[in-house]
Amino acid sequence: MTPASLVDGAPADTVGIDSRGLAYGDGVFRTLRLQDGGVLHADEQWRKLAADAQRLDLEVPPLDVWLADTAMLNHGQATGVAKWLLVRRSEGRGYRPTTRAAQRIVQVSSLPPRVASAALTIAALRLAAQPALAGIKHLNRLEQVLAARELRPGTDELLMCDHDGFLVGGLRSNLFWVHDGRLLTPFVDRCGIAGTMRARVLRIAAGLGVAQAEVREGGAALMAADEIFVTNALVGIWPAHRVETRGLQAPGPLTQRLARELGPPFLI
Known part of the structure; x- marks a missing residue:
């Protein structure tokens, strides 16, 4: 599977140079397993993403939006890895956050092999x-x-x-x-x-x-x-x-x- 990504639902492979995720790590993410063409334990993963985002006072898109983005990239592959990232939007310089709005990034790639133990x-x-x-x-x-x-x-x-x-x-x-x-x-x-x-x-x-x-x-x-x-x-x-x-x-x-x-x- 070729790595692929969406930013706010649109194909993209870059982020802006003013990204607060790039500058400060101001965001949260989840790494998810794709199995049989879907996201494994999607509800649980989204709830954890939302709870983590709340700790940073970030707005979180609903689960169905994340799932739609992931499906758009996955193309029905049996297994894979999805990464959901939520990054606070930039509204100028400085550490102090001025918005709860966040950029949604979804990436999909192949499931890496692992040894049995x-x-x-x-x-x-x-x-x-x-x-x-x-x-x-x-x-x-x-x-x-x-x-x-x-x-x-x-x-x-x-x-x-x-x-x-x-x-x-x-x-x-x-x-x-x-x-x-x-x-x-x-x-x-x-x-x-x-x-x-x-x-x-x-x-x-x-x-x-x-x-x-x-x-x-x-x-x-x-x-x-x-x-x-x-x-x-x-x-x-x-x-x-x-x-x-x-x-x-x-x-x-x-x-x-x-x-x-x-x-x-x-x-x-």
Whole structure:
């Protein structure tokens, strides 16, 4: 599939030099999986986009507009990736926003391949704490850009900690591990992203009666974990076969159970 994009519903592959997204990262976005010609979990993704936009005081077009743009670009391909971006419109220079109006950008590209299980490494770069932005997927991804320079052959995903050394999540994912039958995931109240797949996995686990908790733990907690996996909207549940130098069963029994409940196309 050839990458393609629309800006406010019209074909375009550039943005204006006065874009507040370009200058300040003043906007939010979602990355979505296209499956069987449609957007997977579209309602949930739009609600999260709207909630994140509200945190920045941005107007959000209705779901049907996003879906129409995506369909225009997708051309009925069985699988793919869509990216929905919402960028505050520019009304002059300066940091202070003067409008809630936002530019709508939709991009569609091919679904990248992935290996069956992941090797994880803890990044040296630490995430800054900013509760006002915690949980949302805003356009300023400089911390992730810097951390990505640490990726080396043999590492599939980097794990990120905050300034105090507590685990937050992956470079492009949320993190879960299992210890003594409990499903654990880091808090994302000071930094990090509260992903839609993270929320879905927590709901599934609750429905299965699995004990779960949000925790503040350092990387040492993973050395005692029985199972580890990461999640995002493209891969669903991605089991880890290694964290640092420690090998793991991948997938573990609870990981498999959660993936079965998550269902196609995320069976492992």
